[in-house]
Amino acid sequence: MSTLGQLRRVRVVGVGLHPYQRPSDTPYTRLGVHAIRAALADAGLEWKQIQAAYTGTATTSMGMSRLMYRHLGATGIPMTQVENASASGSSAFRQACIEVAAGLVDVAIAVGVDKPLNVTMPQRAAGLRDLADGRVVPFTHFALLASRYMHDHGTTPEQIAAVAVKNSRNGALNPNAQRRKPRTLREVLAPPHISGALTRLQCCPVGEGAAAVIVASDEAINRLGLDSDRSVTVLSSVARSEAVYDGENFDAALTRETTAQALDEASVTAADLDVVELHDAFTVEELLYIEAMGLCKPGQAAPLLQAGEFDIGGRVAVSASGGLLAMGHPIGPTGVGQIVEITTQLRGEAKERQHPRARTALAHMVGVGAVCVVHILRKE
Amino acid sequence: MRIAAHPGLYDVEADPPTLSGTTCMRCGRVYFPPMAIGCEACGASEAQLRPTPLAARGTIHALAQVHLHHGRPPAPFTIAEIQLDAGPLIRATLARDEEDPQITDSVSAIWIVTGTGDDGNEIVEPAFTTAPPATETADEAARNGGNS
Missing domain, CATH: 3.40.47.10 (Thiolase/Chalcone synthase)
Structure with missing residues (x-):
């Protein structure tokens, strides 16, 4: 067993957001692409340099990743939704870090995007009942x-x-x-x-928005000429x-x-x-x-x-x-x-x-x- | 005949209400709501999980008066976490006429009627109250007296 810190060093090289807001008619695809473009610009990267994508999402739809990422140019990279309730985005970021740390890819992106379209509770699916049901x-x-x-x-x-x-x-x-x-x-x-x-x-407001973080290995930072001084180590x-x-x-x-x-x-x-x-x-x-x-x-x-x-x-x-x-x-x-x-x-x-x-x-x-x-x- | 508002969670024929818990025969952990499939504490299989009636009696651990609620019952109502004397920490509704309940108060369940079934029978569920139930047995009355 290893910890993340014992594997290859992972650094955050780019970050971007779409403002969080009340639910609107804007499709999730537009929210997400806005945040991704901001992160790419922040890192000084192009989409074609991203080698893996993890999408943190819990309330929008199954299979939602590619419909969003295609607007950046379809490069065929692996993309995976990560659902972990409120920790979905954190878990997507963790997966991106693990993939870079393990050496499977040099540059990965974690994107969190959601609209409250399909909010579900696991107790119901599990058929669990309680005196205080609902x-x-x-x-x-x-x-x-x-x-x-x-x-x-x-x-x-x-x-x-x-x-x-x-x-x-x-x-x-x-x-x-x-x-x-x-x-x-x-x-x-x-x-x-x-x-x-x-x-x-x-009580927090639950609305919509998007956030994107790009992580990279030291090798990629050097090879792609990224700004090492602005990078932050995980x-x-x-x-x-x-x-x-x-x-x-x-x-x-x-x-x-x-x-x-x-x-x-x-x-x-x-x-x-x-x-x-x-x-x-x-x-x-x-x-x-x-x-x-x-x-x-x-x-x-x-x-x-x-x-x-x-x-x-x-x-x-x-x-x-x-x-x-x-x-x-x-x-x-x-x-x-x-x-x-x-x-x-x-x-x-x-x-x-x-x-x-x-x-x-x-x-x-x-x-x-x-x-x-x-x-x-x-x-x- | 009473009808349970939550089938499988309590014995509608019992007075005062008795909760339908589960005991793991391998590790001894007691559950309410009842546990099926396998034991959360030790992973024992369903065969080790035995139905166990639990006295609906305990101490208030936490309290919240709910002001915003869509659906039944209409707000406001009070939800409590109750540390059952039998072990589990459960969540339940307090009886509506409960005045100024406090954390650490002793509570026990009474039946409340929430509706009427098609056959005219009452639909009931347990609600907890700091007042001792009117239908308690002499034995339980003595025990409650000893606790107060």
Whole structure:
């Protein structure tokens, strides 16, 4: 067995986005091609130099890749859809990294693209029934979690809502974000109430969009004359699935295990992280995952967030893009979009959103099922 | 005759409601909702999975009043995670007239009627309440008294 870091070095050489937005009549093909062209231009590559494509998608259609990529010129390269619920894009990026690291290709692209056309839940397909059948959708799953978190740590609803205040402030600086308005605590706490402590602005918008990331080997960077100074190294790539956790919340346990392994494989500690993009689909998740990642002690995330430690310019910038709460969560694109954000931060090209001296960054997604995918990148 | 709103999840003839759980005979893990096909904890085959009636009684672990819901029942209603005395952490609906339930409260299930079948029989499901069920046996009343 090898870790990604023990194989051939993989570097991100190009990133691109189509802004995340409310569902529209624009076909996914146009969303995706926009992001891919942006990534190609960023890398200084032509489509014919891409040797493999992985498409992170969960809600659009089976067999969707080629109908999109053909608009760049059909080159006959392998293309594969990667579905892993909310972690689909992260998993597509992981597959692209693995293929380059293994030496099968020199240049690969991961594209996340989705429209909420065909949203399905696996429990239904599995024929599973529950006393709360159909009554516990994701926002109630996380509202339950919020109630327990508040009970365990004495956290207030206002402290949980403060996550959305911070992330809306970041999202307002992100031209690709779906929600671009900075929100006050009063606005975040205002109705409509959705479930438990969660109000509308504490739940991420699920819309549409696209994100693209091109990865390459050192050999390809040299051979193709790419700008090595703007490249960012993928230090580790780890994916895990839920095990049986007695007495521990599974969302937190899965993130704790996956992040610990990713940090270990990257030979860094949580204290080394400058920028973190995480699965803040609902406000309480950010607090829970900050603690599970080891960025602070259990129960300390809310007071430290209030103290500004997780702001851009703070100890570690968390959700500098605006996160899922403000940038949005179009599902397939989300995990790839996180890599776009941390690459941009590590290059020092994030403009008003730039976290100073960003050198090491982490991207984290969870997906129903449940799975977790974590990547750690560094500017060397 | 009562009709179960969720066939296979509870015994409609039991009073108070009894949940239809599963025990893995290999590793001892107890499941609700019932587990089929194979054991999540140890991978034992279906032959090792035995139906186990579970008392619908436990402690509130987490709570959420749902304000937005398309379909039945109409919002608002309250969902709880309940740590059953029998082991599993389950999700269920609290009885509608439940006032100010709190995490760590002891709860047990009562039958609520959600509709009427074609044959005129009541369609029922269990809902949890902090009040002891009126139909409990003397033995259970003594046990509940001991817990409070």
